[in-house]
Amino acid sequence: MKPKAPLILCFLFAFLCSSSLVVASVNTSPDEENCAICHRYPGLAYIDQKTGKMRLFYVNPKLYAQSVHGEILCRYCHIGLDVIPHNNVKKVNCANKCHIKEPSTNKEFSHEPICARLKEGVHWPGEPPNLKKYPEDYPKCSECHVNQIYKPVVDLRTLKPGINPEVLRRCLGCHPQEKWTKRFYQHFAHRMHRAKTPKELVDLCLACHADANMMARHGLEPVSGYKDTFHWKAVLYNDPNAPDCISCHAPPRFKRDIHNMLSVKDPNSPLAPANRPLTCASPDGIIQCHPGATEKFASGKIHKVPIGLTGDPLKELKAKSKITASDVKEEELSPQELMQRKIYYWVKVLYTLLITFVIGGMMLHQMMDFYRTIRRKDHH
Structure with a gap:
């Protein structure tokens, strides 16, 4: 053929x-x-x-x-x-008009305002002839946004998307067209909840920002070390007060969202040195982070050099160097980070020896006990 x-x-x-x-x-x-x-x-x-x-x-x-x-x-x-x-x-083109009426203005709806905000942020690749380097690395709309499915009608007390059937029944008293009413309130309830869980959002961001080669092309550090932090553990175990990437990079106080997020080098960024204490305190955020955070407190590194403790520590530390992480030279580490690497290495060695002697000793004890039992059986 x-x-x-x-x-x-x-x-x-x-x-x-x-x-x-x-x-x-x-x-x-x-x-x-x-x-x-x-x-x-x-x-x-x-x-x-x-x-x-x-x-x-x-x-x-x-x-x-x-x-x-x-x-x-x-x-x-x-x-x-x-x-x-x-x-x-x-x-x-997501900026096209959808030819549906936006109810508050009665004008045709469009994502153009969101696209305009995107052009202010770091995720905009530019337009010809002013394209940034490696424009193929920048995310497309569909890479972060999927055509999400509305969840079935459920109880709002469960904090899940949807709306209580009793509330919907009362709405139908004035809005008898059930299909329209159900869809409208599904949309309303959908928007009242987060589009992604903290874990889903972190995984989405790390899909690009943990790629060392991609980040090197743009002069950025990979942030895979985030998964060695307490913040990630809180996210991983569904702590309702756990911060995700947006909590720090686009908090409500700075009038920014994920579309017009600024570079950390921008003085207006929430993570600029002068703004970090306020970002860590998160006075206007949904979650309560670190009230009263000082400048010294906010100077700590969140995206540390990864040490490989997210999967198999022994395997990952062996695959990398004994002290430093992959792609990081020893002389590039601060004295504190170098000491941390040494501590992690010796903890790994001591832990391996401890496991070996404990398990090995227990096996030897069982073999000796078994041998003694056999001898007693022969005598009696």
């Missing part, structure tokens, strides 16, 4: 489906464009001839209808769907 055969078969399949008179009978919002006629099939995909990767075009209609974008028509985001097969589809 020729290389382009899968592509031709895919388009032929899409054309036959679009010309069919069969309409999908799924419990979704009205599919005015009949996109689900083809895109509801899990096998709708083709091999990109340039990259060799498979591109999947399957959309689960039920899940999409329950998602944040479930009421938005496909053509509002995917420009160029006028012909089948779609051969001139433009890249999705």
